[in-house]
Amino acid sequence: MGNKTDRSGHPANQGTLAQDKGLTPKERLLQAGLELFDEEGFHAVGIDRILRRAGVAKMTLYKHFPSKQALIIAVLERKVEEYFEWLGGALAAPGLTPRSRLLAIFDAMSQWHGGPDFRGCLFLKASGEYPELDDPVHLVAVGQKHRSLELLTGLAAEAGASSPRLLAQRLLLLCEGSTSLAQVLGGSEAARQARDAAALLLRQMLPEPSDVPA
Amino acid sequence: MGNKTDRSGHPANQGTLAQDKGLTPKERLLQAGLELFDEEGFHAVGIDRILRRAGVAKMTLYKHFPSKQALIIAVLERKVEEYFEWLGGALAAPGLTPRSRLLAIFDAMSQWHGGPDFRGCLFLKASGEYPELDDPVHLVAVGQKHRSLELLTGLAAEAGASSPRLLAQRLLLLCEGSTSLAQVLGGSEAARQARDAAALLLRQMLPEPSDVPA
DNA sequence: TCGCAGATAGACAGGGCAGTCTATCTCCTC
DNA sequence: GAGGAGATAGACTGCCCTGTCTATCTGCGA
Numbered sequence: 503m504g505n506k507t508d509r510s511g512h513p514a515n516q517g518t519l520a521q522d523k524g525l526t527p528k529e530r531l532l533q534a535g536l537e538l539f540d541e542e543g544f545h546a547v548g549i550d551r552i553l554r555r556a557g558v559a560k561m562t563l564y565k566h567f568p569s570k571q572a573l574i575i576a577v578l579e580r581k582v583e584e585y586f587e588w589l590g591g592a593l594a595a596p597g598l599t600p601r602s603r604l605l606a607i608f609d610a611m612s613q614w615h616g617g618p619d620f621r622g623c624l625f626l627k628a629s630g631e632y633p634e635l636d637d638p639v640h641l642v643a644v645g646q647k648h649r650s651l652e653l654l655t656g657l658a659a660e661a662g663a664s665s666p667r668l669l670a671q672r673l674l675l676l677c678e679g680s681t682s683l684a685q686v687l688g689g690s691e692a693a694r695q696a697r698d699a700a701a702l703l704l705r706q707m708l709p710e711p712s713d714v715p716a
Numbered sequence: 717m718g719n720k721t722d723r724s725g726h727p728a729n730q731g732t733l734a735q736d737k738g739l740t741p742k743e744r745l746l747q748a749g750l751e752l753f754d755e756e757g758f759h760a761v762g763i764d765r766i767l768r769r770a771g772v773a774k775m776t777l778y779k780h781f782p783s784k785q786a787l788i789i790a791v792l793e794r795k796v797e798e799y800f801e802w803l804g805g806a807l808a809a810p811g812l813t814p815r816s817r818l819l820a821i822f823d824a825m826s827q828w829h830g831g832p833d834f835r836g837c838l839f840l841k842a843s844g845e846y847p848e849l850d851d852p853v854h855l856v857a858v859g860q861k862h863r864s865l866e867l868l869t870g871l872a873a874e875a876g877a878s879s880p881r882l883l884a885q886r887l888l889l890l891c892e893g894s895t896s897l898a899q900v901l902g903g904s905e906a907a908r909q910a911r912d913a914a915a916l917l918l919r920q921m922l923p924e925p926s927d928v929p930a
Numbered sequence: 931t932c933g934c935a936g937a938t939a940g941a942c943a944g945g946g947c948a949g950t951c952t953a954t955c956t957c958c959t960c
Numbered sequence: 961g962a963g964g965a966g967a968t969a970g971a972c973t974g975c976c977c978t979g980t981c982t983a984t985c986t987g988c989g990a
């Protein structure tokens with residue numbers, strides 16, 4: 503009953519997986535919301551569109567979620583998990599040193615931005631459509647950025663940075679900058695530029711890369 | 717009869733200047749649209765809200781703009797001009813060397829992000845709400861980013877960079893990154909971080925700063 | 931076989947949306 | 961004072977929105 507196994511993490515969910523009748527209605531709603539909100543925006547997409555794509559009745563939606571806002575938040579929270587699963591997967595590739603892991607992030611970004619379904623960072627877009635800093639929707643975006651910073655700080659520490667948080671903040675600037683530029687301009691050029699800039703930062707803020715015996 | 721003189725460029729238009737009856741109805745519409753789209757988003761704000769804030773009749777709007785989309789584009793195009801006027805002003809401060817001008821950008825960002833009305837980059841938000849790359853609204857955002865890159869490239873060349881475009885691209889990444897993070901997290905911390913990172917980049921990509929005789 | 935939980939279609943209310951239209955008013959110019 | 965351009969209020973169309981409700985259907989466990 504239902505292959506939840508192929509939850510392909512980040513960019514490419516082949517076709518509209520939202521209609522897979524093996525999935526529960528709730529799963530289909532989350533998937534349809536994810537797709538449509540990303541493709542067209544939160545305010546631009548009405549409940550009925552999501553219901554149609556998910557093949558689910560209106561009452562079923564309101565049995566699982568008290569409101570559209572609750573669905574949006576659930577979609578974003580799931581996307582946070584998927585995002586960090588995907589990123590973690592990219593960083594778990596064998597043969598990566600702590601230092602090269604910091605650069606691998608930008609390779610992952612490049613791949614993401616170049617994908618056919620890339621339409622920018624869903625969290626950034628959510629924060630744009632719900633600009634009040636204390637809006638429950640906005641807060642999910644805040645959480646995602648904080649978690650990104652934590653992840654980078656950990657990696658920077660593993661790589662031996664003398665100021666891991668400082669390095670992480672600078673790398674995050676490059677990450678977010680490349681994703682924003684890619685959202686506007688399209689393509690993965692910005693991510694490649696960001697990788698180069700990051701390499702330059704690492705050369706200054708990390709001890710000599712020559713000592714990589716293991 | 718109307719002080720169009722105080723079109724204070726970028727961040728702080730005191731109160732709602734959109735109701736200044738000295739301004740023409742068209743001006744008030746553009747101003748009201750600018751304020752409301754920035755505060756709440758493009759799809760979230762209806763025509764009627766704009767009319768009410770501008771104190772203008774519906775027929776007047778449709779006499780000046782054929783559609784809501786046309787108003788949005790006009791608002792964005794005006795904002796492009798205001799933005800570069802404002803930025804140009806900050807870079808025209810006396811005593812700035814070409815090199816320090818590149819850093820002054822980030823001081824300007826910091827000031828902008830810290831202002832009470834800052835709610836992120838309007839162009840980035842427009843590209844998020846109109847994700848299709850060839851959407852007329854999206855295209856205004858594309859133009860603004862290109863123009864930013866041109867501006868930075870010129871400054872980098874003046875500062876003596878051996879690869880002005882490369883330096884400009886990296887600085888733009890930091891700019892956009894800081895504005896995006898500020899949109900999500902609030903505050904101007906990101907811009908200060910970006911300035912530090914930019915200084916580090918300049919140290920590597922610009923000739924020695926000691927030779928600044930003129 | 932029965933009963934029930936959960937999903938279904940579809941109508942409905944109340945409001946907001948973009949855009950059109952009419953009829954009135956105001957103010958500037960001649 | 962007369963004429964006309966442009967702004968005004970507000971009604972109106974037709975559509976879409978979120979959220980509620982009813983009544984029906986399906987499929988699983990006892």
